Each structure stands twice: as structure tokens, then as C-alpha cells.
Amino acid sequence: xxxxxxxxxxxxxxxxxxxxxxxxxxxxxxxxxxxxxxxxxxxxxxxxxxxxxxxxxxxxxxxxxxxxxxxxxxxxxxxxxxxxxxxxxxxxxxxxxxxxxxxxxxxxxxxxxxxxxxxxxxxxxxxxxxxxxxxxxxxxxxxxxxxxxxxxxxxxxxxxxxxxxxxxxxxxxxxxxxxxxxxxxxxxxxxxxxxxxxxxxxxxxxxxxxxxxxxxxxxxxxxxxxxxxxxxxxxxxxxxxxxxxxxxxxxxxxxxxxxxxxxxxxxxxxxxxxxxxxxxxxxxxxxxxxxxxxxxxxxxxxxxxxxxxxxxxxxxxxxxxxxxxxxxxxxxxxxxxxxxxxxxxxxxxxxxxxxxxxxxxxxxxxxxxxxxxxxxxxxxxxxxxxxxxxxxxxxxxxxxxxxxxxxxxxxxxxxxxxxxxxxxxxxxxxxxxxxx
Amino acid sequence: xxxxxxxxxxxxxxxxxxxxxxxxxxxxxxxxxxxxxxxxxxxxxxxxxxxxxxxxxxxxxxxxxxxxxxxxxxxxxxxxxxxxxxxxxxxxxxxxxxxxxxxxxxxxxxxxxxxxxxxxxxxxxxxxxxxxxxxxxxxxxxxxxxxxx
Numbered sequence: 001x002x003x004x005x006x007x008x009x010x011x012x013x014x015x016x017x018x019x020x021x022x023x024x025x026x027x028x029x030x031x032x033x034x035x036x037x038x039x040x041x042x043x044x045x046x047x048x049x050x051x052x053x054x055x056x057x058x059x060x061x062x063x064x065x066x067x068x069x070x071x072x073x074x075x076x077x078x079x080x081x082x083x084x085x086x087x088x089x090x091x092x093x094x095x096x097x098x099x100x101x102x103x104x105x106x107x108x109x110x111x112x113x114x115x116x117x118x119x120x121x122x123x124x125x126x127x128x129x130x131x132x133x134x135x136x137x138x139x140x141x142x143x144x145x146x147x148x149x150x151x152x153x154x155x156x157x158x159x160x161x162x163x164x165x166x167x168x169x170x171x172x173x174x175x176x177x178x179x180x181x182x183x184x185x186x187x188x189x190x191x192x193x194x195x196x197x198x199x200x201x202x203x204x205x206x207x208x209x210x211x212x213x214x215x216x217x218x219x220x221x222x223x224x225x226x227x228x229x230x231x232x233x234x235x236x237x238x239x240x241x242x243x244x245x246x247x248x249x250x251x252x253x254x255x256x257x258x259x260x261x262x263x264x265x266x267x268x269x270x271x272x273x274x275x276x277x278x279x280x281x282x283x284x285x286x287x288x289x290x291x292x293x294x295x296x297x298x299x300x301x302x303x304x305x306x307x308x309x310x311x312x313x314x315x316x317x318x319x320x321x322x323x324x325x326x327x328x329x330x331x332x333x334x335x336x337x338x339x340x341x342x343x344x345x346x347x348x349x350x351x352x353x354x355x356x357x358x359x360x361x362x363x364x365x366x367x368x369x370x371x372x373x374x375x376x377x378x379x380x381x382x383x384x385x386x387x388x389x390x391x392x393x394x395x396x397x398x399x400x401x402x403x404x405x406x407x408x409x410x411x412x413x414x415x416x417x418x419x420x421x422x423x424x425x426x427x428x429x430x431x432x433x434x435x436x
Numbered sequence: 437x438x439x440x441x442x443x444x445x446x447x448x449x450x451x452x453x454x455x456x457x458x459x460x461x462x463x464x465x466x467x468x469x470x471x472x473x474x475x476x477x478x479x480x481x482x483x484x485x486x487x488x489x490x491x492x493x494x495x496x497x498x499x500x501x502x503x504x505x506x507x508x509x510x511x512x513x514x515x516x517x518x519x520x521x522x523x524x525x526x527x528x529x530x531x532x533x534x535x536x537x538x539x540x541x542x543x544x545x546x547x548x549x550x551x552x553x554x555x556x557x558x559x560x561x562x563x564x565x566x567x568x569x570x571x572x573x574x575x576x577x578x579x580x581x582x583x584x585x
Contacts (some may be wrong), residue, residue: 077446316497341537428536
């Protein structure tokens with residue numbers, strides 16, 4: 001059907017129809033969309049073909065595993081018996097998948113390139129209407145096959161839900177080990193599915209609150225190395241690191257701007273902490289707040305035009321929104337309790353926060369204009385919410401009954417948070433945007 | 437007494453400077469006595485006993501010093517004025533119920549409050565530093581004055 005266009009997969013197409021497909025698939029169906037993921041195929045033959053098919057099978061399983069993590073999609077378990085030929089990638093037998101109850105279908109291929117890299121192509125269909133929803137191709141080094149598979153998962157997620165997929169992203173957090181009296185804290189970075197887990201600080205000094213740059217190749221974090229807590233910026237590729245602000249003042253709570261060019265943070269130059277912004281490669285820090293009170297935990301809106309932060313200027317911690325230059329501050333939280341640790345969602349719709357009230361710390365969301373507040377967790381000791389790129393999930397820290405911190409994923413649909421598997425205790429999670 | 441000691445120190449440094457400039461000059465007199473530095477743990481015990489405590493507590497979300505905190509800090513200030521050779525660091529610990537960054541920030545404010553009170557009572561500023569642990573070593577919100585040397 002579309003086989004003649006098959007080699008021009010590298011451009012994203014079909015997203016214009018994704019919107020209508022979303023309505024078609026979601027109308028009246030609160031349950032997850034069932035998606036069939038038969039094993040990706042390969043145009044290659046001989047030994048190379050076998051190698052590619054083996055990689056394609058691993059990628060297929062990873063895609064299914066990614067999508068199974070979501071609240072919106074329910075993948076059928078991939079079965080090697082559902083092998084299809086290369087031309088069928090763009091001409092699948094829709095009736096076969098409709099019969100199995102699938103509303104959506106993902107096909108694709110893995111092809112060896114002459115330069116040693118791989119092309120991974122993915123196609124997403126509305127199986128009921130027999131219509132393509134999107135296609136995308138990725139050229140990656142063989143060692144990066146997981147990233148290509150995550151991109152395919154993201155394509156399917158976006159085509160069906162309309163929200164960006166968060167599978168090809170990274171998570172940074174503080175890995176905690178040892179007894180409470182001699183806790184060892186290290187910054188750890190991993191892929192969002194837990195792979196490629198590695199420690200990026202040595203554990204010889206207390207470290208806090210890592211925040212990844214939008215490309216997830218840098219992170220800003222707080223270190224006690226000089227005695228005073230100060231922000232350091234670490235390049236994850238070169239391992240080079242330096243203090244964000246070259247003075248002796250206490251600085252903390254760093255967050256990158258959505259374009260990665262700036263870091264907004266808190267600093268104590270006077271009797272209390274205020275919000276400052278500085279270029280992510282250094283320069284002069286510009287002061288944004290001057291009110292008497294502790295101002296901290298600033299987070300940019302996705303278009304970079306506004307900043308949400310917390311302040312106790314009214315006597316208790318509350319959320320405030322201001323323009324990115326510090327003008328037009330206004331309070332947005334007026335509920336009972338104290339509001340802290342805000343983070344603006346990537347789609348701009350919500351601000352996640354930690355609410356302290358009646359003996360519990362809980363995660364909630366509120367609209368940037370202060371309306372629509374919802375508390376999403378029961379606590380009793382939750383903190384540090386961080387959005388997924390999809391804006392439909394929040395990663396946060398929960399301390400269990402014994403006081404041990406772990407990382408939990410929460411979907412906005414109100415289901416029970418799920419604990420992430422990490423090698424030890426973890427706190428201060430930060431979830432990067434989807435890596436380009 | 438203090439002034440005399442300072443004068444002695446000044447003389448000593450002058451003398452050693454002169455000796456450095458004139459390598460041939462041999463010093464004949466015995467080296468003048470410098471004040472004996474007591475071991476740190478002895479000083480710590482004395483500080484705690486004489487000043488009424490090393491720790492002051494804060495309530496709620498406040499960085500303000502209550503009457504009890506001020507009494508203890510006054511005792512600390514009196515001791516520190518008598519021991520100009522000792523430097524201290526005020527370390528503030530936060531409440532584990534607090535959020536991460538607010539605990540750091542309010543801790544820094546509390547540390548500054550306590551430090552400023554000591555300075556107000558006559559302790560030379562270079563003798564006192566201050567820092568916050570946030571909630572890294574949690575417990576009741578408190579400022580602990582730690583003798584550094």
C-alpha cells in the first residue's frame with residue numbers, strides 16, 4: 001500500500017491525524033487502549049539478517065515493556081510466531097489484530113547500515129480504521145538500540161494519547177546507603193527504565209537535589225563539600241564540574257530553564273534566601289525576589305516566561321508565580337497547610353507541589369492560576385515531585401513507615417503509586433524531558 | 437590581660453620577622469611564652485558547662501530566638517569573649533517533616549540569627565561561622581554551637 005514510500009521513513013509523518021485518532025480511540029473508553037506489537041522485522045538477509053532479527057526481538061520486548069508501564073496503553077504480549085515480512089511493515093493485516101482485540105498496532109524493522117549503525121523504523125496504526133497514525137525512523141549506534149526502541153514507544157504513546165512519550169529520558173536522584181548516623185549520599189543517573197544506572201559523585205560528601213539539563217547531559221546539584229551547601233554543575237560526558245556561582249554564599253535548589261540556557265536557583269546573600277537566575281555556563285546572577293522571607297524551589301513554566309516558587313513571606317510556605325524577570329508576583333495557593341517544592345508540568349497545565357498539613361506530607365497539583373487543586377497521595381512523608389515529559393505522571397520521594405526513602409511513580413488518574421526498583425534507597429528524584 | 441597577650445603576639449611576630457630579615461642575628465633570649473592552647477575537648481567541656489549549653493531550639497517555622505535561646509547564647513557569648521583564641525561554628529539542624537529545600541533555607545536563617553546574636557553581644561564576627569544541615573541530621577529544629585579550634 002505504502003511500500004513505495006517505505007524508504008523515506010526518517011521524517012515524522014501522520015502526527016496531524018494523531019489528534020483525531022486520539023478522539024476516536026479515547027471516546028467513551030476510560031480503559032487502556034490495547035495495542036498489538038508483533039516482533040519487529042528486518043529487510044536484511046543471511047547472518048546479518050539473523051543478527052538484526054535478534055536485535056529486533058529485543059527491541060520489541062522493550063517497547064512492550066515501556067508501554068505496559070503506562071496507564072493509557074495495554075500492549076498484547078509480543079509473540080515470535082507473529083513474524084511478518086518487511087513489506088508488511090507498511091501493509092499489515094489489520095483484521096488479524098482487530099480479531100485479537102487490538103485497537104492499535106505497532107510495526108517496524110531494524111536494518112543494518114553500511115556505516116555500522118542501525119536504522120530502526122516504527123509505524124503506528126489505528127487497527128480498527130486501518131489507518132496510519134504516525135511513523136518515525138531513527139539511526140543509532142548498535143549500542144544505542146534501547147534508545148531507538150524507547151523512541152518507538154514514544155511514537156506510539158504520542159500517536160495514541162497526544163502526549164509526548166517519556167521513555168527516552170533519564171532520571172537523576174540521590175542514592176542513599178548506610179545507617180542513619182552515617183548516611184552515604186551519591187548522585188545517581190539512570191535511564192527512565194532503570195538501565196544504565198551509574199553513580200556520578202563519590203559519596204565522600206553530602207549531596208542533594210540533582211536537576212538534569214533538558215538534554216540530560218549536565219546536572220546541577222547541591223554539595224556540602226566546602227562546608228556550606230553550594231550548587232555545582234556537572235557535565236555528565238566530560239565529568240568536569242564547577243561551582244555555579246563563584247562566591248562563598250550558600251546556594252541551593254537549582255533548576256534549568258526549558259531551553260537549558262539558564263539556571264534558576266536560591267541563594268543566601270542577606271539574612272534570607274532569594275531567587276536568582278544565571279546563565280547555565282556562568283555569568284552574573286540576577287536577583288529576582290527581594291521580599292523578606294525564605295524564597296526557594298523555583299521552576300520555570302515550559303515557555304520560559306514565568307517562574308513558580310515557594311515563599312514563607314506570609315508566615316507559612318505558599319506558592320507564588322511571577323514573570324521570568326521577577327515582576328508581577330502573585331500568590332496562587334490558599335488552601336489549608338503549607339505548600340512547597342513546586343514544579344511546572346511540561347505541558348504548562350499544572351504545577352505539582354508538596355503539601356504539609358496535619359502530620360502528613362503529600363503530593364498534589366494545582367493550576368497556575370490557583371484553581372483546580374488536587375491532592376494525589378496519602379503521604380505520610382512524600383516530597384520532591386518531578387514531572388514526566390508526558391505531563392501525565394509524577395516521580396516523587398516517599399519515606400516508608402521505617403523512614404527509608406524510595407522513588408515512586410504516580411499517574412494522574414489516581415491509581416496507587418508504584419515503587420521504582422533501584423539498587424538502594426533513593427531521594428530527591430528528577431525526571432528529564434525526552435532526550436532529542 | 438587580653439591586650440597584653442595580643443601585644444606579646446604582636447611582639448613575637450615582629451621579632452620573627454626581624455630574624456627572617458637578618459639571618460645572621462641569633463636570638464639569645466628564650467622564646468616568650470605564648471598562651472597555652474588547651475585541648476579542644478577540654479575547651480568544649482568548659483564551654484558547655486560555663487555557657488549553659490551548646491544547643492538552642494527553635495519552634496515552628498520561626499527563625500526567631502526565644503527567651504531560653506537568648507539566655508544560652510548570652511552565656512556562650514560571655515565565654516567566647518574570654519576565649520578569643522577559640523572559633524566556633526553554629527550548625528543548624530532541621531525538622532525531618534520539612535521539605536528538603538525549605539529545611540536548608542530556614543536552617544540558614546536560624547544559623548544567621550544565632551550568629552548575629554552572638555556578634556551583637558560582643559563576639560568578634562570572625563570568631564563565629566554558621567551553616568545549615570537542612571534535614572540531613574534531623575531532629576528538633578536546633579542550633580548547635582560547635583567549637584572548631
